[in-house]
Amino acid sequence: MQLARVIGNVVATVKDPNLGGHTLLMLQPISPDRKSVGRAVVALDAMGAGVGEHVFFVRGREATFPFFPGEPPADACVVGIVDSWDVE
Amino acid sequence: MQLARVIGNVVATVKDPNLGGHTLLMLQPISPDRKSVGRAVVALDAMGAGVGEHVFFVRGREATFPFFPGEPPADACVVGIVDSWDVE
Amino acid sequence: MQLARVIGNVVATVKDPNLGGHTLLMLQPISPDRKSVGRAVVALDAMGAGVGEHVFFVRGREATFPFFPGEPPADACVVGIVDSWDVE
Amino acid sequence: MQLARVIGNVVATVKDPNLGGHTLLMLQPISPDRKSVGRAVVALDAMGAGVGEHVFFVRGREATFPFFPGEPPADACVVGIVDSWDVE
Amino acid sequence: MQLARVIGNVVATVKDPNLGGHTLLMLQPISPDRKSVGRAVVALDAMGAGVGEHVFFVRGREATFPFFPGEPPADACVVGIVDSWDVE
Numbered sequence: 001m002q003l004a005r006v007i008g009n010v011v012a013t014v015k016d017p018n019l020g021g022h023t024l025l026m027l028q029p030i031s032p033d034r035k036s037v038g039r040a041v042v043a044l045d046a047m048g049a050g051v052g053e054h055v056f057f058v059r060g061r062e063a064t065f066p067f068f069p070g071e072p073p074a075d076a077c078v079v080g081i082v083d084s085w086d087v088e
Numbered sequence: 089m090q091l092a093r094v095i096g097n098v099v100a101t102v103k104d105p106n107l108g109g110h111t112l113l114m115l116q117p118i119s120p121d122r123k124s125v126g127r128a129v130v131a132l133d134a135m136g137a138g139v140g141e142h143v144f145f146v147r148g149r150e151a152t153f154p155f156f157p158g159e160p161p162a163d164a165c166v167v168g169i170v171d172s173w174d175v176e
Numbered sequence: 177m178q179l180a181r182v183i184g185n186v187v188a189t190v191k192d193p194n195l196g197g198h199t200l201l202m203l204q205p206i207s208p209d210r211k212s213v214g215r216a217v218v219a220l221d222a223m224g225a226g227v228g229e230h231v232f233f234v235r236g237r238e239a240t241f242p243f244f245p246g247e248p249p250a251d252a253c254v255v256g257i258v259d260s261w262d263v264e
Numbered sequence: 265m266q267l268a269r270v271i272g273n274v275v276a277t278v279k280d281p282n283l284g285g286h287t288l289l290m291l292q293p294i295s296p297d298r299k300s301v302g303r304a305v306v307a308l309d310a311m312g313a314g315v316g317e318h319v320f321f322v323r324g325r326e327a328t329f330p331f332f333p334g335e336p337p338a339d340a341c342v343v344g345i346v347d348s349w350d351v352e
Numbered sequence: 353m354q355l356a357r358v359i360g361n362v363v364a365t366v367k368d369p370n371l372g373g374h375t376l377l378m379l380q381p382i383s384p385d386r387k388s389v390g391r392a393v394v395a396l397d398a399m400g401a402g403v404g405e406h407v408f409f410v411r412g413r414e415a416t417f418p419f420f421p422g423e424p425p426a427d428a429c430v431v432g433i434v435d436s437w438d439v440e
Contacts, residue, residue, distance in 0.1 A: 001288075001306040001340060002348040003274075008120065008175030010091075012137060012146065014135055024089075024144070024168075026120060028126035032290060032306045034136050034313050040120050040175075042089040042144045042308065046337075047278055056274065056288070058339045061325050065282050068108050073134075073153035073167045074092055076089060076144045079337045080279030081286075087272030087290055087304075088315060096208065097178075097231065097264030102223055103256030104242050112177075112232075112256075114208060114263055115242060128208050128263075129230045130177040149237050159257045161222075162240035163234045164177060177440045184384065184439030186355075186408065188371075190399055192418050192430035200353075200432075202384060202439055214383050216439075220354040227440060237413050249398075249417040249431045251410045253353060265374075265394040265428060267362075296378060296392050297361065305388075311366055320362065320376070320394045322427045325413050329425035330368050343425045344367030344376075351360030351378055351392075352403060 001056040002031060004029045006049050011048045027057060032087045043076035054082040059073050089144040092117045094137050098130050106160045113166060115145060120175045131164035142170040177232040180205045182225050194248045201225065201254060203233060208263045215238050219252035230258040268293045270313050274306050282336045285336040289342060291321060296351045307340035331345040353408040356381045358401050362394050370424045377430060381411060384439045390407040395428035
């Protein structure tokens, strides 16, 4: 998984029916010292995260697990809202 | 998923039979401020997207979900046409 | 999927038995304007592609789909020979 | 898999229920000569690794294998604590 | 798959039980002209490869195929020892 900051939302009227009802968040992956790293990602939200919050998200097939037995065609999903982290 | 702009089409007469009938789009991934980021991607289209439109696409095994029970050998698929996005 | 040019072949006598009988192609991924992008990839060939041809290939689990019910331990496979592409 | 150093922990009260009870480690991938390479990763811990230890971790669907039949929505997991490595 | 040179071994006493008995190789991915490209990878060995040999390895879920019905939590595995390759 990776740390990210929620930076916005994506609006899409025309989308796969199995994405219906899901919030599409725009995430900016960040490093432990809160710098932006790499590309923004469009992710589903399984946690009710809001813009400005720090989260961690999962990529790949596991991004659909929180919606089981639903199978949205998604490869990224927020699975936790981060309270804090500490690094050496 | 990732934001992208549809920049063209790919024509292939000789292809896997399970790709028959599918449109092959050329996508350029973009950042939230509409700059090109990274390599162009050849993707299936589950949404009827046209050149110039902004879309989001899914990678990996989930790229076949919109065609279930079909299983085209594809690792990228457009699953939404983007109306707009807002970022902080 | 990604565009690539077939640049050569790989010879391997000692390989996983489920790769037996498969051609191993060396691919150079290319951009829509035919420049090399990123690393060369060793891929299976489901299409009979030859050196110098432009193809598109699939990565990941889907690379085994063309050989179903066979399950070669492969993560890249040529699934189409490209006639042409057009981009804006 | 990849070598990494455990550099910290992530605290998240609000997370997917299937992540409950799992430790979330912050890993810094390293090269064989112990230099940091690439982005920090948030990973589950199947081994009881501590901060400062060298480990190797697995990405993708296999990151859930150590917890079978549990299926935490995770794409990275520490699966070994490294005693040593030798390279030419 | 990708070309690589076997550059060493990894020793890990504490590891997932399903990795028991498996050799852990350190691989350096290489380009067709034998230059190092990208990060070193820790991979299982399904072929009995030795340090200094050129191999190709598979990533992702397919890395477990050679050990079926075993399911080691691994995302990289050597599946062939390369005799030679030729590129244009």
